[in-house]
Amino acid sequence: MVQIVCPNVEKHSVKMMEELHRMKQENDHCDFTIQVGDDVYYTHRNVLSAGCAYFKAMLKHDTKESREGKVVLKGVDSMCVKSCIDFIYSGKFEIPDEKINDLIHVAIMMQLEDVKQAVSDVLEGSLNVENYFSTRNVADMYGLDAVSTRCRAFFLENIVKISNQPEFGIVEKTSILNFVKSEQFKLCEEEKLTLLFNWVEKNRKNQEHLCEFLEAIKFDEVSPAFLERVLETNLVISNDLGLYKLITGHLLKASKASQKTNEEIGKDELIILFDDEANCIKSFNPVTKKVEKFHDEKFKNLAHFSAISLDSYIYVLCGNKSVHRLNFQTKNSKWERKKDMICEHGTYPRVVTSSGLLFVIGGSFPKATSVVEVFTPPLNQWIQLEDKPAAICFTSLVSLNDSIYCIGGIGQDEVIVSSFCRFTPSSSEWVDLDPMRYAVSYSGVVAVEQKIFVIGGMSGGRKKVNSVECYDVTSAQWTSLSSMNACHGRVCAYHIGKCIFAVTDGGTPNAIENYDISQDKWTVVKPKVDKCCRIYKSAFVKR
Structure with a gap:
């Protein structure tokens, strides 16, 4: 064959x-x-x-x-x-x-x-970033072992990009935590943060784990620019005040660490005086008792305003809603216009700093209001928070233990009140506390350790008072202290060293009084002043 x-x-x-x-x-x-x-x-x-x-x-x-x-x-x-x-x-x-x-x-x-x-x-x-989840699902469903193995390797190599996909929210908590805590994946801290925020944004149920995961982040290795971008664009943060405050705090620390000041002047604790007579900014040194020129910038072109300092800046918040700031650490700096407040707060907006933010609560002349808003300096952004339960005018504000205390003021019926309440920004919660013994508005308030001192102010009939009260946060008790030597109506109070200094808006440096906390004793300071000085506003700075 x-x-x-x-x-x-x-x-x-x-x-x-x-x-x-x-x-x-x-x-x-x-x-x-x-x-x-x-x-x-x-x-x-x-x-x-x-x-x-x-x-x-x-x-x-x-x-x-x-x-x-x-x-x-x-x-x-x-x-x-x-x-x-x-x-x-x-x-x-x-x-x-x-x-x-x-x-x-x-x-x-x-x-x-x-x-x-x-x-x-x-x-x-x-296999690519866009089809990763669908490919992984097919591989798991039909037992395609080789594809599953490739998917796992691809996930490790491209997790930050994959985190932008809509399905990323279904990734297991343990996998996310492993990436955040482990050093073997060589993710930088900014990539870890991107991962976390995307994971929560894609599935809001994951938000309950976010604070726990953030504890593993080394924020000192995160750039201010990255944090600013996150605060501006991330919906998870903008809808959670506590988280917003946390990230903002880290941003302020990062900004301060990277900031290079030009021609720094010193490290003294000073009380800044806006001299209405000379239209210049002066300083009062509590140690030397000297009043002298502090900065060349004028302020008369600014509308009625309140003043406060934060980091290297003096902020003025005006009656026309405009906001300006001056870098007091740098010579020859100029007033810088910032974003206007959202709402009207009257001629002298009531402002306080807390965790690197500016909070404005209530109103001043001509009317009371219940509006609360917060300003984030690095973002130049105002956000309106939940209103105060009762409208108030000329209240006094002080920050302590991550809360803001709102003290006295004039109610909506134009009656001066003795109310005392606490606002917690992280939860937007208002709590009424035991009222003061006296009804006052426009008092000077300052926190020293766990005590809040309420100094002077205005009582009924626009009468100036010299009374001083102290609230112990620990015991929740009010105590009357020694009165000032004179009655003072619009008071600002500052804690410097072991003393409290009371400065009166519209007064002169000669009206400044010093309170020795340990001796419960007030003394008129009698500072050294070369020329006549009328204090329009004051603020406390460290330089």
Whole structure:
């Protein structure tokens, strides 16, 4: 017997497959139909049996499908069934990306391992940030081990980019914590923060874990520019005042650490006096008792205002809602216009600093208001918070233990009140506390350790008073202290060293009084003044 071998067996096999495929397409000698919904595909029993274990088992025995020459497939995609039939005939198939999941299902049902492997190869090769989650889901659902392994490696390599995908919120807490705490992934702290905020933004239920995860962040390695960008754009932070305050605090620390001051002047604790007579800014040194020129900038072009210092700046908040600041650490600095307040707060907005932010509460002349708003200096941004329960005018504010205490003032009925309440910015919660013994407005208030001192102010009939009260936060008790030597109406109080200094708006430096806390004793300071000075406003600075 002579064995004759075709010169090109491979070419012959390909030609045979192409011819069989043509016969299927033209329904030539077809003897078996596959129906999916309204679609009918004509095939050949012998080809199906030779190329597919599923059909081989079906057609080998005396089954209903074998007898009738027909099978109806349910719960499968028609296009994917056609692709699998094409593969049996030709070894090739086409399928849209969105049908990959359905194709894997049909290939597994038909026991077409080559199709399953081909799809696995395609999934691995086309894996990217956008399709990561859908690919991982297909791999996990159908046991594509090689694809699952590739997905895990891809996740580790690209987690920051993947965190921008909508499905990122479903990632397990343990995986996120591992990335934040572990050093092996070589993520910088800014990338870790991006990861965390994206994780919460994509699934708000994850927010309950955020503060815990933030404890693992080394904020000293995060740039101020990054924190500013996060505060400006991140919805998670803007909708959570406590978180907003936390990130802002870190931003202020970072800004201070990176700030390079030009021509710094010194490190003294001073009381700044806005001299209404000379239209200049002077300083009172509590140690030397000297009053002298502090800065060249004028202030008469500013409207009625209140003044306060924060970090290296003196801020003035004007009756026309405008806000200005001056860098007192730098010579030749100029007033810088900042973003206006959102609401009207009267001629002398009542302002206090807390955790690096400016809080304005209530109003002043001509009316009471319940509005509360907060300013973030690095972002130049005001946000209106929940209103105070009762409108108030000319109240006094002091910050202690991350809370703001609101003391006295004039109520909506134009009656001076003795009210005393606490506002917690992180929760926007207001709590009424035991009232003062006397009803006063425009008092000087200052916190020393766990005590709040309320000094002077105005009583009924616009009468100036010299009374002094002290509230012990620990015991929640009010105590009357020694009165000042003179009555003072619009008082600002500052804690310097072991003493409290009381300065009267509209008064002169000669009206400044010094309170020795340990001796419960007031003394008129009698500072050294070269020229007449009328104090319009004052503020406390460290330089």
